[in-house]
Amino acid sequence: MISRLFKLQLIRYLFVTHEAHFWEESVVIVGAGIGGLATALSLHRLGVRSVVLEQAKSLRTGGTSLTLFKNGWRVLDAISVGPQLRTQFLEIEGMVVKNGDGRELRSFAFKDEDQSQEVRAVERRVLLETLASQLPPETIKFSSKLKTIQSNANGDTQLELEDGSKLLAKIVIACDGIRSKVAT
Numbered sequence: 151m152i153s154r155l156f157k158l159q160l161i162r163y164l165f166v167t168h169e170a171h172f173w174e175e176s177v178v179i180v181g182a183g184i185g186g187l188a189t190a191l192s193l194h195r196l197g198v199r200s201v202v203l204e205q206a207k208s209l210r211t212g213g214t215s216l217t218l219f220k221n222g223w224r225v226l227d228a229i230s231v232g233p234q235l236r237t238q239f240l241e242i243e244g245m246v247v248k249n250g251d252g253r254e255l256r257s258f259a260f261k262d263e264d265q266s267q268e269v270r271a272v273e274r275r276v277l278l279e280t281l282a283s284q285l286p287p288e289t290i291k292f293s294s295k296l297k298t299i300q301s302n303a304n305g306d307t308q309l310e311l312e313d314g315s316k317l318l319a320k321i322v323i324a325c326d327g328i329r330s331k332v333a334t
């Protein structure tokens with residue numbers, strides 16, 4: 151009898167000790183690119199806390215710009231960063247398509263096609279920094295590269311980072327771009 155009780159205590163001890171290594175979060179977003187930051191900000195606007203794991207040491211602000219059309223602006227307005235970004239980037243009125251000799255093949259104004267169209271090229275760095283600046287401090291965990299991901303028996307998801315730290319999450323949202331670790 152004593153030996154059975156001892157065994158149960160030992161199992162409980164090992165289980166609790168093992169679980170104690172896990173850091174727990176309700177919502178984990180993997181990747182602090184445009185998708186990850188916009189998702190985190192959308193949740194924040196709804197009052198939902200999340201953490202964003204990013205493998206890089208800081209925001210990956212390289213690249214040039216992204217041309218955003220009205221669907222993009224609708225999203226940026228919904229998360230309250232549209233007005234701030236609009237003032238910094240001129241509206242593109244139309245396009246001219248030319249062949250190699252410079253002969254015009256086609257030209258059009260966006261608003262002739264759709265009165266409500268809005269096209270602006272937004273500098274990628276500014277977009278990322280604007281989204282990040284609206285998040286609560288400590289939302290983005292830099293130098294946090296996801297190594298493995300698996301579901302456990304009670305429906306939580308276990309994530310292990312390259313540095314050995316482990317997380318338990320209720321919800322994981324994959325925003326880790328091309329060659330996604332979460333998706334593969």
Ligand SMILES: Cc1cc2nc3c(=O)[nH]c(=O)nc-3n(C[C@H](O)[C@H](O)[C@H](O)COP(=O)(O)OP(=O)(O)OC[C@H]3O[C@@H](n4cnc5c(N)ncnc54)[C@H](O)[C@@H]3O)c2cc1C
Nearest residue numbers: 181182183184185204205212213214215295296326327331
């Ligand atoms: C550096 C860079 C420059 C770009 N420049 C341009 C440009 O000039 N013009 C243009 O139109 N598009 C550009 N793009 C593409 C464009 O920004 C994105 O492809 C597009 O916006 C999709 O965004 P995303 O958030 O889905 O993915 P991404 O922007 O690719 O973001 C994914 C994020 O996940 C992180 N990540 C990946 N794997 C892991 C992991 N295992 N653990 C933790 N984090 C992880 C990455 O470091 C990255 O920050 C660029 C992308 C990058 C990464």
